[in-house]
Amino acid sequence: MILVGDELLEGRVSDANLCPVARALGEMGLRVSEGRIAPDEPAAIASALAGALGESRLVVTTGGLGPTDDDLTVAAVAAALGLPLEESPEAAACVKAWYAARGAACPPSAMKQAILPRGATAVPNPAGVAPGVVILTDGRAVICLPGVPREVEALLPACLAAAGIRRMPAAETALLRTWGIPENRLYDLISSSGVCAVSDLAFLPRPGLVDIKFRGADSSKRAGAVADLLPGSVYSTVWKSLEETVGDALSADNLILSVAESCTGGLLGGRLTSVAGSSDWFAGGVVAYSNYLKRSVLKVGGDILAGTGAVSGECARAMAAGARALTGSDCAVAVTGIAGPGGATPAKPVGTVWIAVETPSGSTAREWRFGGARQVVREAACSCALGMVLAALGADAG
């Protein structure tokens, strides 16, 4: 894959295309062997393409397909492949149809997006103006996609079909998605158990979560043995998110969840509502960032706030109870902690977070100590709050 754009190399934006494209290709049995990130310069794009074509039978580029003068990918690809540029009637029809469907005049600058290398296929873009471009050359294929992630997602399947790429058989793999156990602790647990060679595994940590990937023969059997070492900590054995797993568990039991958030400030609700259809099992809740709101809206006792303080098991439990009462939901989860950089005390360092879950059958609270910067602590707290909801529901891995 070649990711094109000065914005990527200048640190103005993070690439959001490699991950979904690589996953989609992986599901077809195709492996991305390397990636290159090129600036908006024809020579650099052409050089990256030449390098990539030397190693792969398919090259996918993202970025640089727009109408402005810093959109240079198509011209650079044509130059690298020695193909002349000419207006493609197919592509011109795509561009005009986009504006016509919106009752708008097609600006002359937009027609730049209809100039393609000779022989290229233009793939209509349901989410934007610029068509996808597919070029077949010497038994290899080049697919040029726009830089906007939703357009990439919309165009990729049709471009792969136009390039004649079909699903290939994949090697055996297995996956355990875990929450609440740090990577080094997982490594030691598996290593000391002797159930399988830990050096054959790939660990992928994100805040509060670690994916463990198994490859090769007996992957599923080894994954099962490792899962037995981690009761309650494996939330999925497929590429299903923790949020979706929680939603499915709530739906299965016909329960509604609410939240009470302090240090996460709404991120937990944001994670839950990232799942389409979450209104079936999520009511909403309270962002009680100030102690005043913890008292006035969630009815946390003044004695708790003055005594053990807002970052305590008592406060987390009272917040969960308050959210449940306020919203009338079946279950509630509350998060209160010190995300930093300020607010720490010797007894409660940055990263101290209390999480409580209340369900119809009881409540539980747990103290966590997360490492890392403010956003890492907050994301880890959300992940562990979701995991604790799943544990309280006694749900199996999705």
Add this chain to the structure above:
Amino acid sequence: MILVGDELLEGRVSDANLCPVARALGEMGLRVSEGRIAPDEPAAIASALAGALGESRLVVTTGGLGPTDDDLTVAAVAAALGLPLEESPEAAACVKAWYAARGAACPPSAMKQAILPRGATAVPNPAGVAPGVVILTDGRAVICLPGVPREVEALLPACLAAAGIRRMPAAETALLRTWGIPENRLYDLISSSGVCAVSDLAFLPRPGLVDIKFRGADSSKRAGAVADLLPGSVYSTVWKSLEETVGDALSADNLILSVAESCTGGLLGGRLTSVAGSSDWFAGGVVAYSNYLKRSVLKVGGDILAGTGAVSGECARAMAAGARALTGSDCAVAVTGIAGPGGATPAKPVGTVWIAVETPSGSTAREWRFGGARQVVREAACSCALGMVLAALGADAG
């Protein structure tokens, strides 16, 4: 830059290191000329390094410094540079000190992180076990950093210093960060105004936001002329976030903000509280994902919900008023809309979002139509909600 890791090429995780490293280097006057993404394979890492060293005087790698057997970066770099590997006393001290500070025994596997190319400098890692590695060779420098973003952030300045990299003079640039106007509309506005050549500008869109970057002579003057075309839509002329700008405007007026969120589900509160110190100007609020909570907690009239519906200016205004009353805050912002994929009607397609802001001096509401998938609509709604708060406060660009 070389980003190492199978997880990047398999689509399991998005890189989060290029962006902050490129920005930090940019602030020192250094430009990242290209990026490469390599799998956890010694030959691929070595080949990427050889290619990068041919073009740049500094190569920064991230990933593959850990203790496990798929952490291969240091060995591959040593092989590519023809340097033998040996235990570094400096690095061994770093590793041992990390465990000693935590009262834990140093596991034998961790000492792999002390094996460095001969002559390399080990830079102590305040955020993790693996030290940063700096190698000077033939007038070029190679810096190897871990893959965890917080460790990269913690290590980079000291590694640059160890590599003898100093600040260089930067070319003149200027920046306008805008909200609420789509990229193509901005392009047409500037283009038809004739105040400057639009082809010299770089546009960087994110949901609800577009950065416009000016380069070369007269950058500041041209940026000023473009800013005059966009009254109320420029929130910053430096790399300051919209969230920070809103916080500064609230602080300057000594005001407290609260939120009422429906389709954003907490994301808006999450964005506001991403700013350290946000408790000085943010109280919290209500995630009213269900109509029941809109009625019971935010006191939205049943006539509104039954009449114009939850996605309406009336409902958004009532939600903002309800949040302000509930929290006692000076200002409130409310978001209600259809993020999709479900929930649309012919009159209210996916992407329809109403946002209302109430301040001590009055209230305002506006309907938006955002394109794109669920997460894009939600992020765009948050950005425009923040922009509308800024506009309501009459704040100047930060």
